[in-house]
Each structure stands twice: as structure tokens, then as C-alpha cells.
Amino acid sequence: MTSDNSVGTVSLQYMTVAEPPDELVLDSGEKLGPVTLAYETYGTLNKDRGNAILICHALSGDAHAAGFYKGEKKGGWWDIMIGPGRAFDTSKYFVICSNVIGGCKGSTGPASVNPKTGKPYNLSFPMVTIADMVKAQRLLLERLGIDELLCVSGGSMGGMLTLQWVAMYPEMVRSAIPIATALKHTPQQIAFNEVARQAIMADPDWRNGDYYEHGQPRRGLAVARMIGHITYMSDASMEEKFSRRLKDKNYSFSFNTDFEVEGYLKYRGESFVRRFDANSFLYITKAIDYFDLSEGRLFPKGTPADTRFLLIAFKSDWLYPAYQSQDIVKQLKRRRLDATYCEIYSTYGHDAFLLEQKEQTHLIKHFLHKTYRGK
């Protein structure tokens, strides 16, 4: 065990979920194959296979939700929420997290080698949607022998995958916990994604997506990430963290870094370049922008509708404001579903779903316990 209540040492696994001639038929009409998903699991699947929980990651997340790789210090992106005794209690539940298709963390994406050409797909990689990502995840669960999920959960884009799971496979999903998310992207949310994409595509090093031999479009990708970072925080959390503190004693009267917040953004931009593929960023943001389960598409008429819901939003989240979670609740209530809505006070902004351990743990633990016992 790397620390108390951690799932301890974990390792990334791979599963080929579609192999030619069985290709994955995408929303665009194109076909993709072979399709490999990178995934991790924590805890043990019960004999009755009724304790499986699927965790879905956000834009820049990956399959490494919990625990530690050998020698790794930081741990998975939701380690505070997954482990023995934690919100997603791995002493009771079997937790799975998989990297989405289009991603760059082990699943098939634009940086993968196209077996037909022997070269990376680059922009010949087909456009994928949130629904396509879910279709691939379902194939993974099939191969793992899981045909029912006690719960699907995730924040931000992970929340969209959660909603898409319910929309497409309601009979498989006993409960869902979408966090800090929305039924569809608003024009403001699309705009932030589009500007980030434009920043990448404006970088000559992007080379129309064909850059793998030369290295990332570093500058454009860093700018894209900096834009994102501002939207993940809040006015209040930035004030708490940086205020107007200077890096040096006085203004530089130059275009060097004056304020701590500037240095922080540059650091986050640069470190993102080292860990995330620019083309994947383009594909995944586009999938998010296309996502739209409004106007009754969450539960199309005639689908069984008995999934239980817990919805969580955060007061200072201005990227996915609470009213968007409330809109989800309205849709659910119209279908007379069992839905609990909680708005957590936090100054962390959108990042709160990654940081607010205590309140989320309390809500999720209780909700899962009730759902599991109700079986």
C-alpha cells in the first residue's frame, strides 16, 4: 500500500475490443478497427457480478483513476475518491476506469498507428463522439463479463459519458452520478473549446496534424491549456491562490513574468505539452462540443427508465454552472426518475470535482450503499 486507504500499486491494462472484420461503427458513419482500450480495475468483482462501477474521465484524464504505478508519487486523478473506505469503496465494489477512444493514454486515437498504412492516423483518424466512446466502453465491459453496472460516474466530460451510458444502455445502468456536467455544451463552452483548438491549429508545428515525427505543437498546445486552466478555476480560488503577488519584488516593465499567476499558467501549459497529445485534444474537445442529450434525448420515449441518479454541482463552477445540472434534474423529474441534486459550496470552480473529497464522499458513499442494498 502506498498510503492508507489507497488501492495501492496498480498497472495499466489493455483490451482490444474490436478487431477487423468487426469494426466499431461510429456516429459519423465511418468505421474504426482495431480498437484497443487502456483500462484499470480496482477491487474484486463479486460472484453475482453486481458490484461493478464504471468511472469516466474528463478531457485530459485517463484510465489511471486510482492508486499508484510503481515508483509514481502523484497517484491516479481521482485517488481521493477511490479506495478501501473511500467514496467508491473498493472493499465493496469493483471499479473500472478506461481511457476513451480518441485519447492518447493507451486507447486507440489519432497518434495510434493505422494498420492499413503503418503510420499514425493523424487527422485521418475518424471523428468520434461521446456515444462512440461509450460504445467502445461497452465492448470492454462485455469482454470483462460485466452486463450490469451498479453505477456509472464521472465529472465534466466524464459526466457526459455517464449520461450517454444511461441514454444508450439504460437497462445496464442501475445508478448514475454525473458531476459538474451538462446535457449539452452552450455556445460559451463551445467557444472556449474552439479558441483552444484554434490556438493549436495556429501553431505551424501542428503541420495539419502530421507532427509525430517532429514533436508536438508546443506553443499552441500550451496556450490551449492555459485557456482551459482559467476556466477550471474560479475568480475566488485564483484570488486565494495568487492574488496580485509578484514573482520578483517590483514590476519588470517588460513582457517577462511579473505575476505569480502568469508563471503558474505557463508552468501548467508547458507540463501539459509533456503529457497530452495535441491531436487528441482536438478530437476530444470536438466530441464534447457535439454532445447534446437535451430535448428528451437522455431518455428517448419507450426506453425503460429506472436508473437512480445523484447529481452534483459546485457553486463557484462557472464553466459548467449549476443551472446545467439543474436542467438534467428537470429532465429526470419529468420522467419521474429517482434523482437527488446537491450543490456543494466550494471556491475551487470546475476543478472542485477533483478536489472536494469530503462532501462528495459523504454523498456518494451513502447513495451507492442504498443502491447496492436495494438490489
Next chain:
Amino acid sequence: MTSDNSVGTVSLQYMTVAEPPDELVLDSGEKLGPVTLAYETYGTLNKDRGNAILICHALSGDAHAAGFYKGEKKGGWWDIMIGPGRAFDTSKYFVICSNVIGGCKGSTGPASVNPKTGKPYNLSFPMVTIADMVKAQRLLLERLGIDELLCVSGGSMGGMLTLQWVAMYPEMVRSAIPIATALKHTPQQIAFNEVARQAIMADPDWRNGDYYEHGQPRRGLAVARMIGHITYMSDASMEEKFSRRLKDKNYSFSFNTDFEVEGYLKYRGESFVRRFDANSFLYITKAIDYFDLSEGRLFPKGTPADTRFLLIAFKSDWLYPAYQSQDIVKQLKRRRLDATYCEIYSTYGHDAFLLEQKEQTHLIKHFLHKTYRGK
């Protein structure tokens, strides 16, 4: 007259306000000279010279606040507010607007020719502050024979210049109308400016500021402007204007423009490149970030303090939220100043100060009338 209540045809004028050996001493300690300001005036200066109003422009504004150049259709940036019978009533008042130093609309800035080298300054242009801009404006007023201002007003950065005028020359300013502005930039506001600067500086065509022979860093500057544009609008105004409407009937499943909001942002980015200098953008955003009249600096101890204030903020403005205007009011009330605060309901976001004619006109007209009559 181009339209009813317009000031009609106007023309840009120039005044050299500092010539060597009389250079302008800047906050950085550097000296700048010669300094030319581009400006416009509307209405007539009374014999007692007591009816002069100074209008200060925002980041990408200029001296052309009202009226129309010959053949021009669009008119000045605040034409809805300045003219006979309008908020700043040119049948009563003499209105002046000047382009700031560091700008690119006729005043001395980084694109100006440095007389010492015969070449554009580029990055050898000294860093200027909001206070430096105000010092230059004061020299302009001196040369125009104006030693008292009935009012100084402006929105956004124009509001900062307004506050700076009061801080530096309180005896000259009878009243001030800072709109949608702040005493200082918060880390979130600095962050948006810094990302925009990084987008410009990441463009190889920026050439470390030395691009005038080659043309603008088009792509970087366009991205910078797109970021800005999102912050000038609101979630609600973008929903009203664009919602999720597509440019074509279906998703393109490509990185082409899908949503109308994407096309709009690109259009605004590209048109900005045609009208604004990238280096000026860098210098002016830095001046804004450096601006800080908090902690008693608005009225340093011992300064006369009898300027009357009207402060205007807008409900949906999340770039310069209303609490920042309220902070200004608190400082003023602590010095027992006559300050009226109005929060206007608008969905236009920060852009509201350029668009909300009716409410602003009502407030400003009445306030100016009372101030003028009180003479």
C-alpha cells in the same frame, strides 16, 4: 449630419504633447519623446472653459468616439452616447477623446518611428502604465487650454483611466463616471490578458515584436482577440445570439466550422488583425495588469477629495464583475465622497457599456446636468 443626434462628420486631429528635450518621464523611469496624441473633439468649449468632458477608451478603442469620418458608415465606438441630446450632450458640453500612448490609432506607440533610429520602436518602446497614459492626456488638455474637467468617463480600461485621473489630478476633475471597471486587475483578469499575450508571442510571425516589415502575427493576434471576445459577452448573450445553431445542416465531423459561434469568433479574430497592432495589444494589456489603485491609492491622504462620482456596473458582466465597482464605492464612501452606484440589468456582459444606451443615457445625462448646474 449623418444621422439624427449624431455629431456628424468628424476628423482625427494630432497634437505633439512632448518634444525633446521635454520628454515624458514614465513610471518605469524611462523617458519618451516626442509624444503625439491623436484626438477628436465634439461640441464647443464655453468661454469659461467649464464644460469640457474627457472620454477615455478601452483596450482596443481609439480617439474616434463619436460621429463619422467622411464615407464611414459605422461611426465612433461610443456614438450612441455622444451627440446633441445624447448622454454626453454635445449641444451643452465640449467632449474630447484621445488615443492612449502605446496605442496604434495615431498616438505614439510601438509601431511609431523612433526618431533616434528612424525605425519603428518595436519592443524598444518603453513600457507604459495607465498613469503614463493620463500624464500624456493632461499635456494634451493643457495645450487645448483646458485646466478643469466637468467630467472624465470611460468603460473598462477607460474606467481605469478615469480613476487614475482622479487619483493624480483631483483638483482638475469635478466629476467622474467609471463604468464596468475596477481598482485593480484580479489574478483571473491578469490571466486572461496573459494568455492572450502568450498567444501572440507564440506566433513565429511575431518575430519578437520586429514584424512591421513582414506583416502582423495574424494567427496569434486572432486567437488573442477570440479569447477576449468570449470574456466580453455573457453565457446568456451567447445563448441568445447563437445557441447551438449550426453553420450547415449537420455536423461536419471535421475540424471545420460547425457552430455559428465558432464562425463568429473567427470572423472577429480576423477583422481585429486588420485593425489593431499586435505590439500595442501587448503594451496596453500590460498597462491594465499593472494598474492598481486599491488600498487607498485612489485618494492618497492629503489630496483634496470633492469629485462627484457615478459608478455603473452590469449584472451579466463577469469580466469586470459588479463587486469590483462596489469596491470602488466603498473606497469613496470611506473618504465621504458623493458617489452614486448603479447596477444595470443587461445580458450583454462586459460589452454592455458599449451597447446599453437607454439606461446609461438616463443616468449620465441627469448626473452631468446636476454637476454642471452646481458650478
